[in-house]
Amino acid sequence: MSLFLRDYLTVVWFGLAAVLLAGLLLGLAAAVRPSHPNREKQMAYESGVDPVGMGWSQSQIRYYVFALLFVIFDVEAVFIFPWAANIERYGVFGLVVMVAFIVLLLDGLVYAWKRGLLRWV
Amino acid sequence: MAVSELAGLFQGDLPMGSPMVTGDPLLDGPLLWAPLIVVAIKVLVIFVLGLVGTMFMVWFERKVVAGMQNRVGPNKAGPFGILQTLADGIKLFFKEDLLPDRADRFVFRLAPFLAFVPAFLVWSVIPLGGDYSGGRDGIVTILGQQTRVQLADPPIGILLVLAMSSIAVYGIMLAGWSSGSKYPLLGSVRASAQMISYEAALGLSLAAVLVTSGTLSTSGIVASQTTLGSWNLVTTGFIPFIVFLIAATAELNRPPFDLVEAEQELVGGFNTEYSSLRFALFFLAEFMNTITMSAIVVTLFLGGPRPPAIGNTALTIPLIPGALEGTIWFVLKLLVFLYFYVWLRATLPRLRYDQLMNLGWKVLIPISLGWFLLLAAIRVGDSNGWNVIAVVVIALVSLGLGYLLFTAALRVSSRQRDREGAMY
Numbered sequence: 197m198s199l200f201l202r203d204y205l206t207v208v209w210f211g212l213a214a215v216l217l218a219g220l221l222l223g224l225a226a227a228v229r230p231s232h233p234n235r236e237k238q239m240a241y242e243s244g245v246d247p248v249g250m251g252w253s254q255s256q257i258r259y260y261v262f263a264l265l266f267v268i269f270d271v272e273a274v275f276i277f278p279w280a281a282n283i284e285r286y287g288v289f290g291l292v293v294m295v296a297f298i299v300l301l302l303d304g305l306v307y308a309w310k311r312g313l314l315r316w317v
Numbered sequence: 318m319a320v321s322e323l324a325g326l327f328q329g330d331l332p333m334g335s336p337m338v339t340g341d342p343l344l345d346g347p348l349l350w351a352p353l354i355v356v357a358i359k360v361l362v363i364f365v366l367g368l369v370g371t372m373f374m375v376w377f378e379r380k381v382v383a384g385m386q387n388r389v390g391p392n393k394a395g396p397f398g399i400l401q402t403l404a405d406g407i408k409l410f411f412k413e414d415l416l417p418d419r420a421d422r423f424v425f426r427l428a429p430f431l432a433f434v435p436a437f438l439v440w441s442v443i444p445l446g447g448d449y450s451g452g453r454d455g456i457v458t459i460l461g462q463q464t465r466v467q468l469a470d471p472p473i474g475i476l477l478v479l480a481m482s483s484i485a486v487y488g489i490m491l492a493g494w495s496s497g498s499k500y501p502l503l504g505s506v507r508a509s510a511q512m513i514s515y516e517a518a519l520g521l522s523l524a525a526v527l528v529t530s531g532t533l534s535t536s537g538i539v540a541s542q543t544t545l546g547s548w549n550l551v552t553t554g555f556i557p558f559i560v561f562l563i564a565a566t567a568e569l570n571r572p573p574f575d576l577v578e579a580e581q582e583l584v585g586g587f588n589t590e591y592s593s594l595r596f597a598l599f600f601l602a603e604f605m606n607t608i609t610m611s612a613i614v615v616t617l618f619l620g621g622p623r624p625p626a627i628g629n630t631a632l633t634i635p636l637i638p639g640a641l642e643g644t645i646w647f648v649l650k651l652l653v654f655l656y657f658y659v660w661l662r663a664t665l666p667r668l669r670y671d672q673l674m675n676l677g678w679k680v681l682i683p684i685s686l687g688w689f690l691l692l693a694a695i696r697v698g699d700s701n702g703w704n705v706i707a708v709v710v711i712a713l714v715s716l717g718l719g720y721l722l723f724t725a726a727l728r729v730s731s732r733q734r735d736r737e738g739a740m741y
Contacts, residue, residue, distance in 0.1 A: 203341060203469040203470055203471040203472075204469070204471055206356060206441070206468055206469040207438065207441050207442075207468070207469045207471065207477065209360075210360055210363075210437070210438065210441045210468060210469070211434055211437075211438050213360055213364070214433065214434045214437040214438065215430060215434055217364065217437075218429065218430055218433045218434065218598060219430075221594055221597075221598070222429075222594055222595070222598075224410065225409075225410045225414070225593060225594035226414070228410055228411060229410065229411055229412060229413055229414060229593060229594075230411075230413050231413060231414070232413065233413075233415065233416075235418075237413075237415055238415060238416065238417055238418040239417070239418065240417050240418075240419055240496070240497060240498035240499070240590065241417075241498060241500065241584065241589055241590060242498070242499060242500070243584070247419075247498070247499075250419075259506055259509070259510045262510050262513065262514055262674070262678075263509075263510070263513060265517075265678070266513040266514065266516070266517055269517035269520075269521070269682065270516070270517065270520070273517070273520040273521065273524070276520075276521070276524050276689075277476065277520075277524060277527060277533065280524045280525075280527035280528045280689075280693070281527045281530075281531055281532055281533050282531070283528055283531070283693055283696050283697060284531075284696070284697070284700050287697060287700070287701070288697060288701060290697075291693060291694060291697045294690075294693070295690060295694075298686065298690060299719065302683075302686065303723070305678070305682070305683075306723055309678075309679065310727055314674065314675070314678050314679060315671075316670060316671030316674050316675070
């Protein structure tokens with residue numbers, strides 16, 4: 197195991213311990229709580245009236261547009277972070293390249309804005 | 318830049334811009350029993366701290382909100398009602414756990430884990446204290462082992478935080494979807510759109526911190542903020558701090574951005590169908606996220622556990638050993654933000670969904686991106702000996718020119734569309 201990975205190994209074990217803790221709590225609760233299910237209790241909650249139709253419905257397309265825009269900006273972040281941490285190493289060349297890249301992406305956002313995609317209707 | 322220099326970039330023979338991050342000195346040597354025991358102690362302390370801190374936060378919030386509304390708040394269980402959360406937790410253990418008949422049974426059971434585990438994992442990279450007196454830079458000695466007061470110090474600590482906050486979206490989204498019920502579904506759809514929108518602003522304001530600190534490791538970011546004047550709050554010029562704070566509030570689904578669980582509209586939001594301890598896990602995760610996010614703000618912008626210092630003189634607390642002092646400063650700074658979040662909840666009304674989206678996409682993202690580019694230009698100009706004022710003026714002028722060009726292009730295109738009779 198290389199030294200580089202040891203910190204991550206600690207995080208992994210910590211995560212497993214957290215899973216174990218959550219499982220332990222749920223298991224303990226399962227051992228002590230009552231369980232008398234009936235049909236009324238298991239109905240979906242709709243403010244006291246009987247549920248109407250299916251619980252799953254199709255979500256609106258506007259959420260999808262935001263998800264698509266988010267992917268653009270998250271990919272952008274992947275490129276920005278390493279450069280931002282080493283900004284002096286890449287100097288003026290890096291700055292020019294990065295500004296060109298960000299301006300291109302920003303154009304996409306401004307275009308979506310101007311075409312009304314960001315308007316919540 | 319010449320082609321030969323360009324090739325050099327990829328061979329990695331350029332001088333290093335930032336100091337190499339070595340991680341926790343505890344884990345550098347051979348793995349013996351002592352380091353393993355120290356790691357085990359840290360894990361135990363963080364688990365206890367996480368759970369007790371969360372219980373404290375729930376009590377603190379109820380008590381402070383009560384004070385702001387001229388009520389007493391919880392006062393029966395224990396002194397000042399401080400054991401109220403414990404009593405609530407014990408009650409939830411004995412509550413019946415219901416599984417809606419239309420639910421997706423596997424995902425319904427999986428979702429609380431996806432909310433709870435990432436909330437805990439964020440703790441692992443936060444510097445929780447340390448000895449900063451006499452140039453020790455946060456290293457303390459436990460059982461004869463040199464170590465930092467943080468569980469792990471990976472070179473990309475802050476990316477781990479971002480990754481965990483992304484995974485938390487899955488917990489909330491899947492919880493709402495798998496319930497097979499309408500209110501939770503609406504809550505989770507809202508949550509996913511809100512959280513991904515503000516995550517972009519969160520990441521971009523964080524990039525400003527990276528420009529000034531030059532490292533992604535949380536201990537490295539703390540190490541770069543030696544004095545009050547070099548706190549990232551000051552060196553990044555306040556704007557990224559404000560953007561980060563707003564985006565973090567939205568990421569946490571806390572008021573005024575709590576549309577995810579808007580009680581008046583969606584009953585309980587994504588966790589309407591959850592009961593018993595599964596609900597408690599969501600509740601715990603939510604309050605733990607509030608604490609960890611405040612801790613991240615402190616780490617990024619306010620010097621983490623470092624005592625405030627001007628020049629070479631640091632503020633010290635008398636009678637406290639140096640190794641504990643960092644933790645005390647950390648907790649004090651943390652409490653400021655916890656109080657701030659409670660204050661927001663007691664003061665501000667909830668935003669409308671279109672206002673929320675407008676704030677995220679049309680205000681926060683352009684501001685943080687523009688500020689980040691400005692900071693980067695100043696930083697690069699600084700190392701090349703350019704005039705700072707000239708850099709700022711040129712940046713602003715080119716930004717304005719770009720905007721004018723863009724609107725002109727848009728006008729031409731819409732005129733052409735009109736002439737051709739396009740209907741879209």
